[in-house]
Amino acid sequence: MKKSMIEKSSIFLSLLLVFVLGTLFTVEHSGGMKKINAAVVRFCKECAGYTQRIHTVDTKEEDLQVLPLLGTGILEQTIFFGEEIQEQKQLMLGIKMATYARKNNGILYVELEQGEQRQCYQMGLEQVQDHEEMQLLFYTGQFQAGEVLVRIYAPESTGENCVAVYAVGNTKVYCPLVVNGEETSKNAVINSYIPSKYAHSDFVLRRKE
Amino acid sequence: MTSKTQLEARLSVYFIYTVLFTLFLFKMFFYANEIKDYPDQTAQLSYVVYMQEHPSKMVPEFEQIKMVAQKDKPDGADIEHTELKKETQTCYLGHPPLYYKLLQICNVINIEQGKIYAHISKIYDINICLTAFTMIMILNFGFQRLLKTQVHWSIHFMYATICTCLPLYGYVGSGINNDNLCNLGMAVFLVGISCYLEQGRCYKAYWLAGIGILLCFLSKLTSGLIVLVVCIVLGLLEFWKNKNLQIVCNKFFVSTLPLYLATGSYFIALYVRYGTVQPKYSRIASAEEFKNSSFYVEEALRTKLSFWEDSVHFFKGLINTWVSTYSEDYMVTRSGWLAVPFLLVLLLFFAQGVFGFYSIVKKQNLTITVMPFLFVVACSITIAVQFASHRSSYLASGYLGGYQARYYMPCLPAVAFGACSFVQRFYREQRKNWMIFFGLWMIYADFFYFVVSYYRLSV
Numbered sequence: 001m002k003k004s005m006i007e008k009s010s011i012f013l014s015l016l017l018v019f020v021l022g023t024l025f026t027v028e029h030s031g032g033m034k035k036i037n038a039a040v041v042r043f044c045k046e047c048a049g050y051t052q053r054i055h056t057v058d059t060k061e062e063d064l065q066v067l068p069l070l071g072t073g074i075l076e077q078t079i080f081f082g083e084e085i086q087e088q089k090q091l092m093l094g095i096k097m098a099t100y101a102r103k104n105n106g107i108l109y110v111e112l113e114q115g116e117q118r119q120c121y122q123m124g125l126e127q128v129q130d131h132e133e134m135q136l137l138f139y140t141g142q143f144q145a146g147e148v149l150v151r152i153y154a155p156e157s158t159g160e161n162c163v164a165v166y167a168v169g170n171t172k173v174y175c176p177l178v179v180n181g182e183e184t185s186k187n188a189v190i191n192s193y194i195p196s197k198y199a200h201s202d203f204v205l206r207r208k209e
Numbered sequence: 210m211t212s213k214t215q216l217e218a219r220l221s222v223y224f225i226y227t228v229l230f231t232l233f234l235f236k237m238f239f240y241a242n243e244i245k246d247y248p249d250q251t252a253q254l255s256y257v258v259y260m261q262e263h264p265s266k267m268v269p270e271f272e273q274i275k276m277v278a279q280k281d282k283p284d285g286a287d288i289e290h291t292e293l294k295k296e297t298q299t300c301y302l303g304h305p306p307l308y309y310k311l312l313q314i315c316n317v318i319n320i321e322q323g324k325i326y327a328h329i330s331k332i333y334d335i336n337i338c339l340t341a342f343t344m345i346m347i348l349n350f351g352f353q354r355l356l357k358t359q360v361h362w363s364i365h366f367m368y369a370t371i372c373t374c375l376p377l378y379g380y381v382g383s384g385i386n387n388d389n390l391c392n393l394g395m396a397v398f399l400v401g402i403s404c405y406l407e408q409g410r411c412y413k414a415y416w417l418a419g420i421g422i423l424l425c426f427l428s429k430l431t432s433g434l435i436v437l438v439v440c441i442v443l444g445l446l447e448f449w450k451n452k453n454l455q456i457v458c459n460k461f462f463v464s465t466l467p468l469y470l471a472t473g474s475y476f477i478a479l480y481v482r483y484g485t486v487q488p489k490y491s492r493i494a495s496a497e498e499f500k501n502s503s504f505y506v507e508e509a510l511r512t513k514l515s516f517w518e519d520s521v522h523f524f525k526g527l528i529n530t531w532v533s534t535y536s537e538d539y540m541v542t543r544s545g546w547l548a549v550p551f552l553l554v555l556l557l558f559f560a561q562g563v564f565g566f567y568s569i570v571k572k573q574n575l576t577i578t579v580m581p582f583l584f585v586v587a588c589s590i591t592i593a594v595q596f597a598s599h600r601s602s603y604l605a606s607g608y609l610g611g612y613q614a615r616y617y618m619p620c621l622p623a624v625a626f627g628a629c630s631f632v633q634r635f636y637r638e639q640r641k642n643w644m645i646f647f648g649l650w651m652i653y654a655d656f657f658y659f660v661v662s663y664y665r666l667s668v
Contacts, residue, residue, distance in 0.1 A: 010353050013223060017230050017345045024234045025334075033238050041243060044664040 063169035065186065066098045067179060068162050069108070075152040075165055077188040078175035081114075081145050088194045089141040094133040095152065096166035096189040101130055104163055106156030110136055113149045117142050125154060128163045133191065147175070150190065165189070221362045226348050226369050233344055233373040234337070236656050237383035241333040244663065246536040247384030248615070251276060253309075254385060255300040257332075258293060258325055260313040267306070268478045271493040274300040277325065293318075293325040299498055303488040305475060307427035308387035311335075332385050340382030343393040347372050347622040350400055354577065354626065355633075363644035364629050364636065370648035371554050371625035374655040376534045376543070377615055388615060391432040394424025395619035398436050399580075402443070406577050410461050419465035426472045430487045431591060431616040438587035446575060491606065499606075506607030519603060523596055523612045528552070531614035534659050541662045543654055550651040557628035559585055564631065581627030584620055591617065 027033050067075060085091050095110070104125040112119045121136045128134055152165060167177055167186040177186045247253075259274040260266075277293040312318075315335055319326045351368040373379070381388050398421025405414035422440070426433035447456040456462070476486045483492060490504050499505055506512075514522060532548040534541045543551065558581060565582025569575070599611040632644070 006353055006356050009219065009356060010349055013226055013352055014345055014349055016223065016227055017348065020227060020231050021234060021338075021341050021345075024231070024238065028238050033235075034242060036235075037239050037242050040239065040660065041664065044660045047661045047664075 063186070065167050066164035067167050067177075067186075067188075068157075068159075068164040069152065069154045070157050070159065070162055072155060073153065073157075073180050075188060076178040077150045077152075077190060078147050079150055079190060079192065081140070081143055081148050083145050084194055085140055085192075086143070086145050089139060090194065091138050091140045092135050092193040093138065093150070094135045094191040094193065096131075096133050096191075097128050098164045098166065099125075099128055099130040100162075100164070104128070104157070104161050106154055106161065108154045108163065109152070111149075111151040112138055112140070112143070113151060114143050114147070125157070125161075125163055135193075150188070152188075218362055222352070222356075222365045225362065225366050226352060229369040229373045230344060230348060232652070232656070233379055234341060236379040237337045237340060239660075240380050241330075241337065241383040244380070245384070246538050247381065247386060248536050249302070250385055250537075251278065252300050252302050253387065254279075254293065254327060256302050256304070256306075256309045257312045257385075258295075258318055258327075259300070260306060260309045261318040261320060264313060268475060268482065269306050271303055271483075271488050272299060274302070274493075276300050279327075291327045291329050293327055295325065299490075299494040301490045301494070301502070301504065303490070303493060304387050304429055305427045307424070308390040311390065312385075333383060336385060336389050337383050339389045339393060340379070343382075343389070343396050344372065346393075346396045346400065347625075350396070350403065350622055351626055351629070354403070355629065358633065360629075360633055361636065361638065361641055361644075363641040363648075364633055366648045367632065367644045368625050368629045370651045371628060372621060374651045375551070375618070375621055376532065376541075376655050376659065377530075378618060378621060379656075380534050381615060381618070387428050388618060390428040391425055391619045392621075394421050394428060395432055395436070396622055397421035398425060398439075399622050402439065402583070403577055403580060405443075406575055406580060410455070410459055412461055412464065415461040415465050419468040423468045423472050425619070427475060429616070431595065432619045434591045434594060435584075435587045435617070435620060438590050439583045442583050442586050443575075443579075446569060446579070450572075450575065489602075504602075504606060504608045504610075506609075508607070511607035512609065514603070514609075516600075519600060520596070522609065523599055526612035527592070527614050530612070531555070539663070541659050543658065547654040547658060550647055550654060553647075554624060554628045557631045558624045561627040561631035562586075564634070578630065581623060581630065584623040584627070588617055588620055 024033070027036075069075065081091075093110070106125045108123050108125050108128065110121045110123075119138055119140075119142075121138065123134075123136075154163065157163070166189040167184070168189055169186060177184050177188050255274055255277045256269075258277055259269060263269070263273075276296045276298040278296055279291055279293060312332065312335065315331070317328045317332045317335070319328070348369060351372065352365070355365055355368060378392075382392070397417055401414050401417030401419070401421055404411070404417060408414065418440075422433075422436050425436045444456050448454065479488070480486055485492070490502065491499050494502065529542060532543045532551045542548075561578075561581040562585030563582075565579045565585075568578050569582065595611065595616065599609075602608045602611060
């Protein structure tokens with residue numbers, strides 16, 4: 001290709017890129033870039049979120065029922081930890097709950113237990129939303145693959161001030177929901193999530209170097 | 210090729226460069242608006258504050274540079290007018306002052322009634338402009354050279370992705386860091402050297418190389434060392450080929466002497482004051498301050514590493530930081546398949562360096578094919594010097610840092626050009642899909658992987 005032609009093309013490209021630079025600076029200073037960035041952040045958070053649903057307990061939308069958490073009453077549901085939970089070292093449990101369309105007060109306890117290992121999550125009953133999934137994040141590094149007991153209770157609850165956990169018909173006889181020490185024919189509606197497969201755990205805190 | 214297909218090919222090349230440059234700019238704006246947390250940001254700001262307080266000082270008194278702390282985090286409205294508070298701790302940077310002088314001239318720091326204010330968004334804008342112009346120069350450099358050899362557009366695509374998608378280049382480029390001026394200096398130097406190899410001795414080649422050398426030396430010593438080694442190796446090759454000193458004994462070189470004198474006089478003044486051309490923290494801070502810093506580890510707490518273990522630690526760190534985006538607080542690494550394109554680029558660059566050496570041995574004329582060889586030698590020697598410095602710091606104070614790939618980042622255009630020249634040797638039309646896949650994979654592994662991984666923290 002002729003030298004003069006290359007030089008002309010090169011000047012044209014430079015001008016084009018300078019024009020792009022000017023345009024993006026204009027977009028930045030008019031506030032447009034912030035909106036684009038916000039959309040990118042939303043998208044990334046969506047991708048990076050706990051969006052990968054995994055199977056830890058059998059639930060099917062049949063024989064739907066709500067079981068109230070009253071006083072000393074305890075709900076116990078065994079769930080199954082697979083290797084992917086161990087790998088990720090974190091798990092988000094989504095427990096479907098109801099509030100009887102009112103604001104309740106007191107503390108709700110959700111515990112994970114496996115042998116000696118135990119992790120407890122506390123939250124106010126007022127934070128529970130009616131007919132919604134309550135999402136709780138657990139760091140599960142200390143648990144082994146296998147069965148883990150989820151224990152849910154709210155000791156300050158009364159008949160007029162309590163929340164309830166959704167339960168469905170147990171599709172398998174294996175490990176049903178236990179209410180106050182008695183086995184039922186149901187399973188609690190508990191969904192489990194691990195972080196999106198698009199975001200791997202290469203995120204590490206860096207030493208000061 | 211018909212003129213219509215030629216035009217189509219040219220348009221597709223313009224399209225590639227424009228799209229990738231737009232993506233590169235977008236990334237920089239994104240980093241500046243959403244991520245921030247740049248490496249050494251506070252120390253860099255401290256240096257600018259010092260330059261603002263002492264505008265007439267050409268050689269800083271490093272022991273007088275005190276760290277500053279940001280009273281308000283540079284978010285939202287504060288980014289326009291962030292108040293800085295001076296601390297007693299001495300700043301650990303011992304870099305030459307040209308970059309900080311430039312920011313001082315741009316008036317990014319205001320001192321009103323004893324209070325110090327930083328215009329953070331203006332600093333980001335200046336750096337984005339600096340990096341964008343560097344990138345325009347880099348893209349143009351490859352565009353011209355590849356257009357001459359009439360390569361397929363997929364090789365242009367590969368070149369543009371390598372230049373725009375190196376993880377740390379855009380990130381550091383949008384923040385406050387003297388590396389940004391090094392990048393510009395190296396790009397100018399590269400164009401000068403290429404001009405010399407293509408057109409021989411001329412004012413353009415000597416002046417561009419001279420300006421590049423000045424910018425590199427007066428911004429950071431590591432890049433100064435790289436350009437110095439390139440010049441020495443090129444000089445030796447010319448001497449070996451022509452058996453004369455015409456490379457320096459000519460009117461073009463003589464006309465650029467003021468540039469070298471300006472560079473040399475700074476380092477002479479520095480040497481007279483500190484007895485070294487790069488003052489270390491142990492020299493500029495008090496003994497107590499140094500012992501309390503992260504650059505010193507108590508003997509009992511030091512990690513015991515043999516020479517071999519330390520070498521492995523150094524080179525692992527070097528490779529790891531080449532494929533990572535990091536700051537003081539976090540590090541997003543790319544492992545497995547995600548790291549492959551970034552490492553492959555290095556491999557291709559080194560392979561092209563070997564070809565360059567082969568063409569010299571065959572006693573061919575010194576052409577642009579020699580350029581990757583010059584940079585391979587320069588980078589290797591600089592890495593060896595850096596390792597020696599790392600080792601001595603480790604033995605003296607237990608400090609295990611000083612291995613970051615960021616120091617060699619200004620060589621990116623030489624790396625990209627070398628890698629593409631190597632691919633061009635073995636290019637067949639059927640292999641274009643590989644080039645496209647390579648480019649797309651690199652785009653994903655750089656920005657999209659980073660942001661998704663970054664936001665895992667805040668989910």
